[in-house]
Amino acid sequence: MITTHSLGFPxxxxxxxxxxxxxxxxxxxxxxxxxxxxxxQIRHENWGIQANSGLDWLPVGDFSWxxxxxxxxxxxxxxxxxxxxxxxxxxxxxYFQMARGQAPYGDKxxxxxxxxxxxxxxxxxxxxxxxxxSFQLSSFKLFDEINEAHALGYKVKPVILxxxxxxWLSKTNFPFDKLSLLTRLIKVYQxxxxxxxxxxxKWIQIDEPILVLDLPESWRxxxxxxxxxxxxxxxxxxxxxxxxxLGENLEFTCQLPVTGLHVxxxxxxxxxxxxxxxxxxxxxxxxGIIDGRNVWKIDLKRTLHKxxxxxxxxxxxxxxxxSCSFLHCPVDLDTEITLDKELKxxxxxxxxxxxxxxxxxxxxxxxxxxxxxxxxxNQRIIREKQHSSRIHNSEVKKRCxxxxxxxxxxxxxxxxxxxxxxxLKLPLLPTTTVGSFPQTSSIRKLRSxxxxxxxxxxxxxxxxxxxxxxxxxxxxxxxxxVFVHGESERSDMVEYFAEQLEGFIxxxxxxxxxxxxxxxxxxxxxxDISRSHSITISWxxxxxxxxxxxxxxxxxxxxxxxxxxxxxxxxxRYKTAExxxxxxxxxxxxxxxxxxxxIQIDEPxxxxxxxxxxKQRAGYLKEAxxxxxxxxxxxxxxxxxxxxxxxxxxxxxxxxxxEMDADVISIEASRSNMELLEAFKNFxxxxxxxxxxxxxxxxxIPSVREIxxxxxxxxxxxxxxxxxxxxxxxxxxxxxxxxxxxxxxxVKSANLLRKQYVKN
Ligand code: GLN
Ligand code: ZN
Numbered sequence: 001m002i003t004t005h006s007l008g009f010p011x012x013x014x015x016x017x018x019x020x021x022x023x024x025x026x027x028x029x030x031x032x033x034x035x036x037x038x039x040x041q042i043r044h045e046n047w048g049i050q051a052n053s054g055l056d057w058l059p060v061g062d063f064s065w066x067x068x069x070x071x072x073x074x075x076x077x078x079x080x081x082x083x084x085x086x087x088x089x090x091x092x093x094x095y096f097q098m099a100r101g102q103a104p105y106g107d108k109x110x111x112x113x114x115x116x117x118x119x120x121x122x123x124x125x126x127x128x129x130x131x132x133x134s135f136q137l138s139s140f141k142l143f144d145e146i147n148e149a150h151a152l153g154y155k156v157k158p159v160i161l162x163x164x165x166x167x168w169l170s171k172t173n174f175p176f177d178k179l180s181l182l183t184r185l186i187k188v189y190q191x192x193x194x195x196x197x198x199x200x201x202k203w204i205q206i207d208e209p210i211l212v213l214d215l216p217e218s219w220r221x222x223x224x225x226x227x228x229x230x231x232x233x234x235x236x237x238x239x240x241x242x243x244x245x246l247g248e249n250l251e252f253t254c255q256l257p258v259t260g261l262h263v264x265x266x267x268x269x270x271x272x273x274x275x276x277x278x279x280x281x282x283x284x285x286x287x288g289i290i291d292g293r294n295v296w297k298i299d300l301k302r303t304l305h306k307x308x309x310x311x312x313x314x315x316x317x318x319x320x321x322x323s324c325s326f327l328h329c330p331v332d333l334d335t336e337i338t339l340d341k342e343l344k345x346x347x348x349x350x351x352x353x354x355x356x357x358x359x360x361x362x363x364x365x366x367x368x369x370x371x372x373x374x375x376x377x378n379q380r381i382i383r384e385k386q387h388s389s390r391i392h393n394s395e396v397k398k399r400c401x402x403x404x405x406x407x408x409x410x411x412x413x414x415x416x417x418x419x420x421x422x423x424l425k426l427p428l429l430p431t432t433t434v435g436s437f438p439q440t441s442s443i444r445k446l447r448s449x450x451x452x453x454x455x456x457x458x459x460x461x462x463x464x465x466x467x468x469x470x471x472x473x474x475x476x477x478x479x480x481x482v483f484v485h486g487e488s489e490r491s492d493m494v495e496y497f498a499e500q501l502e503g504f505i506x507x508x509x510x511x512x513x514x515x516x517x518x519x520x521x522x523x524x525x526x527x528d529i530s531r532s533h534s535i536t537i538s539w540x541x542x543x544x545x546x547x548x549x550x551x552x553x554x555x556x557x558x559x560x561x562x563x564x565x566x567x568x569x570x571x572x573r574y575k576t577a578e579x580x581x582x583x584x585x586x587x588x589x590x591x592x593x594x595x596x597x598x599i600q601i602d603e604p605x606x607x608x609x610x611x612x613x614x615k616q617r618a619g620y621l622k623e624a625x626x627x628x629x630x631x632x633x634x635x636x637x638x639x640x641x642x643x644x645x646x647x648x649x650x651x652x653x654x655x656x657x658x659e660m661d662a663d664v665i666s667i668e669a670s671r672s673n674m675e676l677l678e679a680f681k682n683f684x685x686x687x688x689x690x691x692x693x694x695x696x697x698x699x700x701i702p703s704v705r706e707i708x709x710x711x712x713x714x715x716x717x718x719x720x721x722x723x724x725x726x727x728x729x730x731x732x733x734x735x736x737x738x739x740x741x742x743x744x745x746x747v748k749s750a751n752l753l754r755k756q757y758v759k760n
Pocket of ligand 2: 434604644645646728729730
């Protein structure tokens, strides 16, 4: 018999209960007991859903108050010294202090850093290690939750992050070999195992997602050493890998002394035959066959066809699961009550995906007849989807075929610069912002009033125009050089464009955790993408009509649209991105026709899209450059194209970014104290660049002196004529009072610097 299991279920609750409970707790509206109760309800609900679906092993330890890496950190007692731990157990207060700097009460302390979890939009809390790091079991959360599940009669498999992935994902106060901590770290894992056995646990799932990365030899050796050390005759280890194939790590991973190995069969089905061949005898192979990173219903027939030969070879040693934890999928499609019926039946969220796992196993165990009705219905839906007129747009396909007729290269930058200077007449060190201005509660109310009919469209648009007028006046007063319209009509930079473009659909409840209590609702790309009407023109043209200063039109770029959406599964991502780029190209051209001389194409997700595997990176960058040119090359030389990127390090890929040939790029740099500048020691950036001088993600206002210093530092590596002065991201989440102060300082430092440089 084939066994079914899940690597993890979303922890936010079908109605984002966790978010609301956490936020109420942080505001002091509910106490710890009430919060604990909410969490318990979610866990019970999740187990209930999975058990009702018929899953054999339910996960425990996948629930987290904030982040599962932080859970591991507290379990291992890796508490940086600035946080105080009473007793030897990490309490709620310390846990939230580490995550966000402040529990509801008590001191404000610098929180731990947060960064993206592999190539997802989920953020984990980065563990901080020092060379003398000690580890001790400091949280019983996992054991308590096991007891809780056992009390309800569930058969559970605890989930923890493996020692090597834990070390890999952590940061150190200064460079030393993190592997030197391994011996100490392993001891706590062994202690955890002993405790699990005493609770009657048979299987433990150990996540080692770094096995899909390119690992140095020392880390591969450490895997072998570690897994021999923690091997336990009574406890079965299921070693899980996901987000890609094992690549160069395949052979040694298949030889590790574990009882089961889970591999990602969605992103890398081609690795399976080799894994089967190399796996030690009697080791269980768990196939992650249901996509944990997307929302499409599986084609049961096709999948069964792929699985049958494996079932024949592996028999009972075959397990079936999601490719990764369902953390990255929305919870329950049943809560989508307003979603268009045809589209809805093409989808599966976590709850529905859990059922798919069970259907597959049932058909393999008992024969297809055992799920005859389900299978027939599934085939009908898959067929209808393939042929649906909603998916295919012949105009779009025709246009894509003729892309090679477009001119994608602009004239050389030097030529463009001259013409742009004539049009824009900008001073040395021009100042600008990245696009959005504070989204106050009154702006958010406008949108919700429009949605629920309290405002009609005419009234709504009038209010947005007033908002635009306000931010133009503000910028005028501040004395910035290139203005923006403030993006007050946009709830979210991806959602807004997805709402306007054909081929995208938005759900009402398809939330996915991004970090802590913050959830995002990625749009779904279901069909060919086109632009049936202008999107931003009227707002930006209106803003431009209010001032003599240039107003920058801001759009979301194709890579970001793709990365922050659920992408269709019946066409290559390349083609889908190409369609988005073409649609945006039209928008850019229309902006220019409307008299907009500066246009910014935002690509905050550019770095995130970089493949985990080194080998695939060059290909990605080449494509990304092409998409960017497709969007931006339709304009005159005198039109200035900007791009904006943030969230992460760009040092290794700065030359690829330069090849995109934007006239100006604004890029995150202030948070790392201009670490990015290192890249310019060996590489001369050809065009203009704004190194963000105001870290909008922190509450600190940069002083005039500080900004001046940053720019002076930058000017030692980049010629002053190429530099711009701007914040490092949009100002959407900031308060006006902060924005006013920060921008004032920015403009002031620009003025001082101009005088200084003109004198020299
Ligand atoms: N233009 C967007 C804004 O200012 C950019 C956001 C981002 O980079 N994440 O909000
Ligand atoms: Zn940004």
